[in-house]
Amino acid sequence: xxxxxxxxxxxxxxxxxxxxxxxxxxxxxxxxxxxxxxxxxxxxxxxxxxxxxxxxxxxxxxxxxxxxxxxxxxxxxxxxxxxxxxxxxxxxxxxxxxxxxxxxxxxxxxxxxxxxxxxxxxxxxxxxxxxxxxxxxxxxxxxxxxxxxxxxxxxxxxxxxxxxxxxxxxxxxxxxxxxxxxxxxxxxxxxxxxxxxxxxxxxxxxxxxxxxxxxxxxxxxxxxxxxxxxxxxxxxxxxxxxxxxxxxxxxxxxxxxxxxxxxxxxxxxxxxxxxxxxxxxxxxxxxxxxxxxxxxxxxxxxxxxxxxxxxxxxxxxxxxx
Amino acid sequence: xxxxxxxxxxxxxxxxxxxxxxxxxxxxxxxxxxxxxxxxxxxxxxxxxxxxxxxxxxxxxxxxxxxxxxxxxxxxxxxxxxxxxxxxxxxxxxxxxxxxxxxxxxxxxxxxxxxxxxxxxxxxxxxxxxxxxxxxxxxxxxxxxxxxxxxxxxxxxxxxxxxxxxxxxxxxxxxxxxxxxxxxxxxxxxxxxxxxxxxxxxxxxxxxxxxxxxxxxxxxxxxxxxxxxxxxxxxxxxxxxxxxxxxxxxxxxxxxxxxxxxxxxxxxxxxxxxxxxxxxxxxxxxxxxxxxxxxxxxxxxxxxxxxxxxxxxxxxxxxxx
Numbered sequence: 001x002x003x004x005x006x007x008x009x010x011x012x013x014x015x016x017x018x019x020x021x022x023x024x025x026x027x028x029x030x031x032x033x034x035x036x037x038x039x040x041x042x043x044x045x046x047x048x049x050x051x052x053x054x055x056x057x058x059x060x061x062x063x064x065x066x067x068x069x070x071x072x073x074x075x076x077x078x079x080x081x082x083x084x085x086x087x088x089x090x091x092x093x094x095x096x097x098x099x100x101x102x103x104x105x106x107x108x109x110x111x112x113x114x115x116x117x118x119x120x121x122x123x124x125x126x127x128x129x130x131x132x133x134x135x136x137x138x139x140x141x142x143x144x145x146x147x148x149x150x151x152x153x154x155x156x157x158x159x160x161x162x163x164x165x166x167x168x169x170x171x172x173x174x175x176x177x178x179x180x181x182x183x184x185x186x187x188x189x190x191x192x193x194x195x196x197x198x199x200x201x202x203x204x205x206x207x208x209x210x211x212x213x214x215x216x217x218x219x220x221x222x223x224x225x226x227x228x229x230x231x232x233x234x235x236x237x238x239x240x241x242x243x244x245x246x247x248x249x250x251x252x253x254x255x256x257x258x259x260x261x262x263x264x265x266x267x268x269x270x271x272x273x274x275x276x277x278x279x280x281x282x283x284x285x286x287x288x289x290x291x292x293x294x295x296x297x298x299x300x301x302x303x304x305x306x307x308x309x310x311x312x313x314x315x316x317x318x319x320x321x
Numbered sequence: 322x323x324x325x326x327x328x329x330x331x332x333x334x335x336x337x338x339x340x341x342x343x344x345x346x347x348x349x350x351x352x353x354x355x356x357x358x359x360x361x362x363x364x365x366x367x368x369x370x371x372x373x374x375x376x377x378x379x380x381x382x383x384x385x386x387x388x389x390x391x392x393x394x395x396x397x398x399x400x401x402x403x404x405x406x407x408x409x410x411x412x413x414x415x416x417x418x419x420x421x422x423x424x425x426x427x428x429x430x431x432x433x434x435x436x437x438x439x440x441x442x443x444x445x446x447x448x449x450x451x452x453x454x455x456x457x458x459x460x461x462x463x464x465x466x467x468x469x470x471x472x473x474x475x476x477x478x479x480x481x482x483x484x485x486x487x488x489x490x491x492x493x494x495x496x497x498x499x500x501x502x503x504x505x506x507x508x509x510x511x512x513x514x515x516x517x518x519x520x521x522x523x524x525x526x527x528x529x530x531x532x533x534x535x536x537x538x539x540x541x542x543x544x545x546x547x548x549x550x551x552x553x554x555x556x557x558x559x560x561x562x563x564x565x566x567x568x569x570x571x572x573x574x575x576x577x578x579x580x581x582x583x584x585x586x587x588x589x590x591x592x593x594x595x596x597x598x599x600x601x602x603x604x605x606x607x608x609x610x611x612x613x614x615x616x617x618x619x620x621x622x623x624x625x626x627x628x629x630x631x632x633x634x635x636x637x638x639x640x641x642x
Contacts, residue, residue, distance in 0.1 A: 047440035050433065051453045054517065057468045058456065060485060064471060079483045080471075117328045121335050128343060133370035140363045154628050155374055158382050159578050161600045162617040165610050166384035167377060182331055191377025194370050223362040224347045252461030254581045259605065266327075271463045275585050278467050292467040296460045303459035307452065311525055 093290035130197030138206035204238035388614035402615035434523025455521035462581030530564035
């Protein structure tokens with residue numbers, strides 16, 4: 001299996017296609033050049049329309065989240081675009097949803113902390129365990145290795161829905177994992193994250209040149225030394241992309257949280273709280289956009305900050321041959 | 322902020338236990354007698370991930386398959402749950418919706434993603450344009466649900482509209498529409514949300530694949546007098562076939578499992594439920610774990626052909642490698 005080195009090829013294609021340096025382009029008759037230009041104009045227009053349509057919903061949420069509470073009780077009385085006519089913004093919505101004042105408060109800071117406390121250990125667990133397994137699948141020698149690897153790949157596709165009921169029974173009735181702690185969520189998320197993690201890392205780790213590992217072995221390094229000193233440092237790009245993946249996935253999860261968290265402010269993540277407050281209609285409906293924005297700000301920061309690694313991970317795992 | 326302390330302590334303890342387990346494992350691997358060292362290494366590196374996947378995915382999948390043939394009290398009832406699924410009008414609606422979702426979402430996301438990737442290829446500001454459409458990938462389904470509720474917001478006729486689409490309808494002299502309430506088209510409006518999320522994924526993968534298509538081929542087609550559409554159809558599309566399959570597969574699987582969008586936007590009411598959502602409702606709300614398990618099993622059977630196909634592709638690639 002080969003991970004397509006897409007970025008490399010992309011830059012190659014870009015240099016070859018530099019405008020003006022292309023002899024075929026210069027040989028084009030005037031008519032054709034005008035025609036290509038026209039079509040590209042339409043294409044650009046279409047692209048801009050799609051980009052606007054795609055961004056408007058999020059932008060609308062962002063503007064709405066800073067709009068003051070409506071005059072009378074109930075939902076707001078005008079659309080977010082009016083904000084630009086009667087210039088009126090406030091951060092009160094944010095302080096309201098974050099602080100634990102009042103019985104109706106969303107109390108999001110608690111749930112926000114839960115999300116952080118859930119996502120960080122899970123990401124570390126999956127990275128370490130998946131890279132260990134991926135290393136053995138790539139460089140270990142044992143009977144049935146390839147068959148087992150394909151089996152693990154196939155596990156990706158077991159719907160979580162299938163795993164939930166027995167797993168919940170196992171956690172509470174057999175293992176007696178403490179309720180009101182993160183343990184159930186950590187373990188469940190780690191279990192569910194492993195197949196994809198092993199698959200993505202395996203692609204990368206199996207591409208590490210065999211000579212590097214052979215040389216270390218000749219020098220007397222054991223498997224654990226090779227793994228921690230050579231494989232892991234060399235796999236940093238793949239580990240980074242998997243970390244982002246896992247982070248976004250666990251942060252954004254609702255299903256696993258609903259089943260395993262118990263729904264209390266001690267454990268439940270922010271998505272669960274958000275689903276709760278958006279599901280109930282009430283006088284404080286107008287706070288939902290601010291609450292939603294609190295929940296998406298971390299993934300957005302992670303996404304925009306680490307986008308390059310994220311995309312690279314998608315490509316090495318997704319594009320085969 | 323006193324709640325932070327307890328959460329932090331839990332996280333630190335979990336990480337310490339994890340580090341201890343991995344440390345002991347490495348010690349065992351390193352100290353193993355030479356004769357069995359390789360075997361111990363494979364076992365030690367694979368065991369943590371292997372055990373977690375067995376307990377978290379394989380065992381539950383088997384249990385759920387068995388549970389699907391029991392009634393609410395846990396007694397075997399043969400195929401009753403499946404009969405229910407294929408005869409009850411509500412259950413049939415759920416199946417119908419799931420089929421609509423799995424056809425439309427992959428098709429629309431991939432088409433939009435492909436069109437956008439082609440339009441912005443080598444355009445000015447390509448990276449920014451890409452980010453705008455890719456951004457919804459980072460937003461949770463719950464967050465997306467709240468964003469789109471805002472877009473679809475409905476007020477009675479004659480009142481100022483607060484939802485973007487109804488505002489536009491109003492301006493064009495049309496009556497406002499209850500996008501989420503009117504069946505059957507409300508399913509389409511939920512599907513739009515999923516398309517909004519998945520298009521960015523398709524676009525990123527396909528964009529990289531397009532850049533991998535040899536420029537010489539496109540030049541040759543252009544010199545042969547092929548217009549933009551013919552170049553696209555006869556050169557670009559065949560060149561990215563592999564990536565197209567991957568994108569369609571991944572989005573189809575994600576769509577089959579979709580749960581959060583339906584849950585946060587309509588909770589499956591007004592004839593919008595899908596199998597993944599109905600499974601949660603039956604198993605955890607209605608006290609019918611047997612029916613829930615049966616739905617999960619159906620979900621698995623729907624995904625199975627995709628798994629088999631991908632596993633075969635994977636095996637071929639490993640043989641070549």
